[in-house]
Amino acid sequence: MRERKYKLRDRYRARGKIFPYGSYLSQEDVERYRIPKRYLSDLEQEFDMVLEAKKFLGVPYLWGGTSDFGYDCSGMVQRLFKFSRNRIIPRNSRDQMNASREVNDFDHAERGDLIFFKGHVALYMGRGRIIHANGTYSQVTINNLFDGSKYSEHLKTIFLKIGRFD
Secondary structure, eight states: OOOEEEEESSOEEETTEEEOTTOEEEHHHHHHTTOOGGGEEETTOOOOHHHHHHTTTTOBBOTTOEETTEEOHHHHHHHHHHHHHOOOOOSSHHHHHHHSEEEOOTTTOOTTOEEEETTEEEEEEETTEEEEEETTTTEEEEEETTSOOHHHHHHHHHEEEEEEOO
16 A cells, blocks of 8 residues: 555546545655645645635535535534544544533634534634534535524524534
């Protein structure tokens, strides 16, 4: 097996093959598929999760999805932690919630924290905004928890916890 040296910063298509965001590549892969350097980063490089998550806006919601072909809420969060922070977190939202450290309230919430709802998880962007893969809009969207919309009011009724992975 070839040593993986890079991770892919965006989806890349070459010679009939599609490499999804976050793919791990060897030097041989890079040369064989002529992947430009702007698509690559070192395996250990870290990124701002919120900026990375914005790349997924409009990606379809897909139950069980873990790639930019389609995400479910916890699959998107798991992929972001692995790519952006080189950290492996549990696959489903309940296990992610149980493994995270609780944050007292939204006054103490930070960009990159996780917002847990019954059966759902979202990435906190700050100022009440979340980004998440959701079935309501059938894609990755940004929503404001405090805008008074019917959807934000619904999310408040199923809110469970703010969690952080240090």
